[in-house]
Amino acid sequence: MAEIGRDIKAAAKLLLAGKLVAIPTETVYGLAANALDEEAVLSVFEAKQRPFFDPLIIHVPSLLEAKKYATFHDERLLGLAKQFWPGPLTLLLPKKDVIPALVTSGLQQVAVRVPDHHLTLELLKTINVPLAAPSANPFGYVSPTEALHVEKQLGKKIDYILDGGPSQVGLESTIIGIEDNMVCVYRLGGLSLEDIEKKTGPLELRLNNSSNPKAPGQLKNHYAPKKPLYLGDLQELLKQHSGKTMSLISFGSKKQSGHHHIHYSLSTKKDLREAALHLFRILRLADEDGSEIVLCERLPDEGLGRAINDRLKRAATSDANPH
Numbered sequence: 001m002a003e004i005g006r007d008i009k010a011a012a013k014l015l016l017a018g019k020l021v022a023i024p025t026e027t028v029y030g031l032a033a034n035a036l037d038e039e040a041v042l043s044v045f046e047a048k049q050r051p052f053f054d055p056l057i058i059h060v061p062s063l064l065e066a067k068k069y070a071t072f073h074d075e076r077l078l079g080l081a082k083q084f085w086p087g088p089l090t091l092l093l094p095k096k097d098v099i100p101a102l103v104t105s106g107l108q109q110v111a112v113r114v115p116d117h118h119l120t121l122e123l124l125k126t127i128n129v130p131l132a133a134p135s136a137n138p139f140g141y142v143s144p145t146e147a148l149h150v151e152k153q154l155g156k157k158i159d160y161i162l163d164g165g166p167s168q169v170g171l172e173s174t175i176i177g178i179e180d181n182m183v184c185v186y187r188l189g190g191l192s193l194e195d196i197e198k199k200t201g202p203l204e205l206r207l208n209n210s211s212n213p214k215a216p217g218q219l220k221n222h223y224a225p226k227k228p229l230y231l232g233d234l235q236e237l238l239k240q241h242s243g244k245t246m247s248l249i250s251f252g253s254k255k256q257s258g259h260h261h262i263h264y265s266l267s268t269k270k271d272l273r274e275a276a277l278h279l280f281r282i283l284r285l286a287d288e289d290g291s292e293i294v295l296c297e298r299l300p301d302e303g304l305g306r307a308i309n310d311r312l313k314r315a316a317t318s319d320a321n322p323h
């Protein structure tokens, strides 16, 4: 069991001694280690059972601090940092030598972000080193949006969980970089493409999958619940799977009736931000309730809906979602 609390000094002391601490952010909880301490970074990979080829994001308290660890070689990325940090945006930037190769899996670019959570910002200012932090879930499972999610799955492997309440965005950060002189999106996330495009103009989508080694963490079967999850039109899915006990996840009001269903709504008023906020918590609930399978509705492909659909596709059982 990890201790859960709000003691920034205790968290700082552990991190500076090379220990692991889970940290709250506006996107999801992170499993943090001092990014400049290779031994500590190694234990992040071990605790998550994450392959070493999947690099980590470093977290810093400000743009000024970010410049110690990465080069802002492109005005467009600098503009995004100025506008959206602190916030759910990660930038891929040429790394400086102080960042150990283990953090970037040997890549020349480091992923950097300033998280928007007052406890973590205060912690980062206190320790004065960047924190390498992947989402605080076992490799391949749904990301945690509450301290208790972290405790349940990784509690035995970490020393302290800084409890900052439920994450206020609920989806991981959007990852942006430059390639071939274009602003590229590598992961859809908590900052919508529409918001980014207003600043940069058209974006190039280079979303990660197993054939794109740029961000190998985004494998097809990430976010996989333990139960089969089928994604599509709820009425169709209900017909296809009749006879099973099912959990239904819908967007909008819960209109299905039937005794065999446990029904969740991502947002009864069809608000995409609210759906993002509830997504991972509801996926966990559906995975742990008594049903045999989970059926989930697709969301509109706009704003945060795109990132939500991306997570759902990765969570879905592949025979229901071939490609």
Ligand code: TXA
Pocket: 025, 027, 028, 029, 030, 031, 054, 055, 056, 057, 090, 092, 104, 107, 109, 110, 111, 115, 133, 134, 135, 136, 171, 172, 173, 175, 187, 214, 215, 216, 217, 218
């Ligand atoms: O919102 C977030 O981004 C959360 C919170 C904790 O900050 N973190 C997070 O980390 O989602 P993680 O490790 O679960 O996902 C990071 C993604 C992975 O897909 C990884 O491959 C990619 O970022 N990534 C990290 N460093 C990279 C690099 N140097 N080059 C390319 N991709 C990188």
Ligand code: MG
Pocket: 134, 135, 143
């Ligand atoms: Mg993750």
